[in-house]
Every structure is written in C-alpha cells, then in structure tokens.
Amino acid sequence: MYQNHKITMKISIFGIVLLRSAVMLSLDFVREDEESPAAKFKQHIIEVMNSNGCTNMMNDRGITDYNGKCKLKNTFIRAPIRTVRDICVTGGQK
Structure with missing residues (x-):
C-alpha cells in the first residue's frame, strides 16, 4: 500500500512539472508576438x-x-509625444 502511494506521488509531481513547463513555454511564445502596452499606444501618436x-x-x-x-x-493622436506624456502623467495639470 505504501509503495503504491509513493508511485502515485511521483506521477503527480511529474505531471505538475510537465504542466508547468508547457505553460511557461506557451507564455514565451505569446511574449514574442505581443508588444508592450506603451509601444502599442505610442504607435497612435503622430x-x-x-x-x-x-x-x-x-x-x-x-x-x-x-x-x-x-x-x-x-x-491617432495629433500631438508631440511630450504633450501626450505630460497629459498621461499629470492629467494636463502643471
């Protein structure tokens, strides 16, 4: 009985490690394709x-x-990047 419990624990741990590895690999693929929110926003400033x-x-x-x-x-936002940054940081208040 004790031996079966030991094997079940090893299989469970292996399954968790395998699942975690798969998740980490999939997150790496997502990160390569996605831009940061700041970079995405900056594309709209002209x-x-x-x-x-x-x-x-x-x-x-x-x-x-x-x-x-x-x-x-x-x-698109027609403004210099500095103006947009000031509005985002201070709400346009000086």
Missing part, C-alpha cells in the same frame, strides 16, 4: 497629420483587425 492623414497612415502601416482585414477606423 505629431503632424493632414485631413487625409489617418487613411493614408492606416494604408501605409497596413493596419488590420484581428482577422487580417483592413480596419474600418483607427484613432
């Missing part, structure tokens, strides 16, 4: 853009939705 700039920028950058199709709309 200092100078004319009235057709949004459409042109989306075409130039190949901005698509999660299915790979052209997005119908996107948001």
Whole structure:
C-alpha cells in the first residue's frame, strides 16, 4: 500500500512539472508576438497629420483587425509625444 502511494506521488509531481513547463513555454511564445502596452499606444501618436492623414497612415502601416482585414477606423493622436506624456502623467495639470 505504501509503495503504491509513493508511485502515485511521483506521477503527480511529474505531471505538475510537465504542466508547468508547457505553460511557461506557451507564455514565451505569446511574449514574442505581443508588444508592450506603451509601444502599442505610442504607435497612435503622430505629431503632424493632414485631413487625409489617418487613411493614408492606416494604408501605409497596413493596419488590420484581428482577422487580417483592413480596419474600418483607427484613432491617432495629433500631438508631440511630450504633450501626450505630460497629459498621461499629470492629467494636463502643471
């Protein structure tokens, strides 16, 4: 009886280690493909853009939705990065 319990514990520990390894490997693959939230946000900041700039920028950058199709709309912020940073950090208050 004691011997069976010992084997069951070893199998359980092995299963946990195997599962943990699989999770860690899958997280590494996700990290390679994803950008940081800051980098993702910074893509939307454009200092100078004319009235057709949004459409042109989306075409130039190949901005698509999660299915790979052209997005119908996107948001760009027309401002210097320093202005955006100040607003995000201080709420625009000096």
